[in-house]
Amino acid sequence: MSISTVLIDDIRAESRKLVRALGLMGGALAGTDLPPSSVHALIEIESQPGLTAAALCDLLRLDKSSVSRLLRKLVLSGDLRETPDLADGRSKRLVLTEEGSRRVAAIHAFARAQVAGALDRLDPQHHRTVLDGLSFYAQALAPGQGDADHRVEIVAGYRPGLIAGVTGLHIDYYARTAGFGRSFEAVVAGGLSDFCNRLEHPHNEIWTVTRADRILGSIAIDGQDLGSGLAHLRWFILDDCLRGTGFGRRLLAQALAFVDRCGFGETHLWTFDGLSAARHLYEAHGFRLAEERHGAQWGSEVLEQRFVRLGAGTPSTA
Helix, strand or coil, X not given: CCCCHHHHHHHHHHHHHHHHHCCCCXXXXXXXCCCHHXXXXXXXXXXXXXXXXXXXXXXXXXXXXXXXXXXXXXXXXXXXXXXXXXXXCCCEEEEECHXXXXXHHHHHHHHHHHHHHXXXXXXXXXXHHHHHHHHHHHHHHCCCCHHHHHHCEEEECCCCCHHXXXXXXXXXXXXXXXXXXXXXXXXXXXXXXXXXXXXXXXXXXXXXXXXXXEEEEEEEEECCCCCCCEEEEEEEEECHHHCCCCHHHHHHHHHHHHHHHHCCCEEXXXXXXXXXXXXXXXXXXXXXXXXXXXXXXXXXXXXXXXXEEECCCCCCCC
8 A cells, every 4th residue: 555655754743743742852751850761661660560671671662781771770869679589580670669659650740731731722522533543653653563463452252261361461460569379369260260151141241352362461341240230340451561552441441331331330340559550540431449448358468449430320131
């Protein structure tokens, strides 16, 4: 397919404007005294506590020496600490300090205000267009993936290997970031097994993100276990390789569209304190914190949180 040179040059011109407007021409970024690479590093480490330097290299698409230098500066500035990886003595896990967490909170506040100010100058009907356009363009620009991007898809319903695949995603992420172990894995696997036996019910559904038959993410709506009129959002997880690509947002949007079609009065989800990126996503889709309590239902004590999203009504009888 031939693409107009005029269109290509227009997109390049708009891209340059975007880079300048966001302050990416060098120097400080997002109201900080940090270069862009360091700001991006802090945000990724906040969203994935316990990230390794090697994984950060892949996320930022920077070479090992550049990432080593920026991490050293962040450690010296008091924003970051490195902890031993108990599973691999050659690696270290990256975790924000309290000072680093405060700095990232300020970065998020600055950036949200910047985006909100821009969206306020647009007609609300164009807001989703901005998000979709940026998401599609970013995925198309991603180097080294090419046709693989087109093989990533969201599939509804049961598929062979779903219970093992989704459980594996959970234990890999939460063992690394929260120290959960055998009890957590048993809870996830047991709950999924029960749920998959109830998928024929019209108010239950699960979606998985797949690529080449590998499960890379999931989300489910359980319309039975909380009682009439209540939806339970469960097993929302995304593999590290897809974080930042928009698939998490797409999964959540698809699940909530199902909720609204079924007419649930409320949607509940349980999580725990410290998962800042997930909380931002939930709140952006209408969830509000309704309850906090210390508990150990996942195998170690955390501050459990229940979020609720109000709907338009109650589900129809089936």
